[in-house]
Amino acid sequence: MTDTRLKNVVIVGGGTAGWMAAAAFAKVLGSEYSIRLVESEEIGTVGVGEATVPHLKLFNNLLEIDEIEFIRQTQSTFKLGIQFNDWGRIGDSYIHGFGTIGHDVSLLPFHQFWIKAMQKGMASDIGAYSLNTVAAPRGKFMASATDVPATSPLSDIAYAYHFDAGLYAKFLRGYAEKRGVLRTEGKIAQTLLRPHDGFVEAVVLESGERLEGDLFIDCSGFRGLLIEQALHTGYLDFTHWLPCDRAMAVPCEKVGPPTPYTRSTARNAGWQWRIPLQHRTGNGYVYSSAHISDDEAAATLLKNLDGRPLSDPRPLRFTTGVRKKFWNKNVVALGLASGFLEPLESTSIYMIQSGIARLLSLFPQRDFSEVVIDRYNAQATFEYERIRDFLILHYHATERNDTPFWNQCRTMSIPAQLQDNIRLFKDSGRFFRNAEEMFAIVSWVQVMLGQHIVPQSYHPLVDKMSDKDLAGFMASVSHVINSCVDSMPPHQAFIDRYCAAPSMAA
């Protein structure tokens, strides 16, 4: 029998995407495959990408990475969610927390009971019923406790990390190289295509070195060296829904203990992030160049830092959107080469992880069956579109009319499915989610409520609970959450005790 397995995988690019792919392939594919990564120090990496979502723990677990070692090496802090300031209205503040809210009763989600309780004046804001959203502003953090009953909110705490993405790539590089991945330093000058089918045959470095492969992973960042420059796959532009196309990024000195959450503050023409690491704080203003100049963006950013800036603001440009195909012929694009929605909900690194998992489950033979490629592309498109809609929701569900940017976002047309989802939620608080979607129903609920999309009614089965029991239910959930948060240590104390990074010059 002929061996139909492919043998040589070439990864183009050594940013977060390239090294995540290299590490995962080294672990899962093993030594029967040759895995080679080429990167150029001269070109460098995008150098941003510091906030993550809880799914990253699964990726690190797959690699059997020791969590404490990972945190220490990457200057990580913990993230319980994102605080959104000034989004729905100026002066607003709400938290999109990870994890659950209250607990469901007879298959009805907690927020259904909350809607009725709120209408009757028996409830506080939805954030009062989630461990993450109560703990975050109080600066509390701990990992899940093993010595409490399984019903305790402390037994399953959902969290992600803020980290230095450059240090994470370095950490994964060590991991991958130890497991046989070969790294080549150099700039790719040319991509050679097979004349008969247009598949990529090899990449040629400026030095003349030629790297041949069966499967190429394009992790070359925004330029999309293989997927776009060589294969001309095409790009779906989402600027009409996600209008920010630039960012200014600057780290600043850390002042005070790190918050266990990312902060996103809406500004006149976009929003500003604040991401606390152990040794410094990352900041950036994501904005629409149609509405403000680079100089104005830089000035706004510098005016709104917690501490002294550690460098000049660095400009970045992007076009929100995705490739028309994520996998084209024998090239699979991951990371920024595959598309970029924008960093509002920290989804890019997650999409790298998701792409790697999808590729491993649809790993091709040497014949690159079309049906396998089509399935990969369909799933990736679906996942991107759902995240895209979630991000659009943040911009569109606003009452702000104080700048042309917010007027445009508030009045723009939005994708039909998002429109339907908003209408259904407004009607009776119902929301449905496909199992393949990234964000949980509670994520959508928190953002909709946080930005004033208020359901008019609730599920009729809620009325099976008496008003007295409903009031008791709300009070008991809030009481349990508060006493759990009381018992949690401050975020900084938790880090100091378990996973403080070796001190380094910022």
Ligand SMILES: Cc1cc2nc3c(=O)[nH]c(=O)nc-3n(C[C@H](O)[C@H](O)[C@H](O)COP(=O)(O)OP(=O)(O)OC[C@H]3O[C@@H](n4cnc5c(N)ncnc54)[C@H](O)[C@@H]3O)c2cc1C
């Ligand atoms: C403003 C901004 C904020 C962001 N914030 C977040 C966030 O908070 N959370 C999150 O999850 N994501 C975030 N992201 C996205 C995140 O930065 C990226 O998803 C992640 O860093 C992966 O980048 P990459 O590896 O695809 O590309 P890059 O880091 O650009 O790496 C590209 C690699 O390709 C190599 N390369 C390119 N051309 C050649 C060539 N000709 N020859 C050889 N090598 C070459 C480069 O040397 C480099 O190694 C943000 C992005 C931006 C723009």
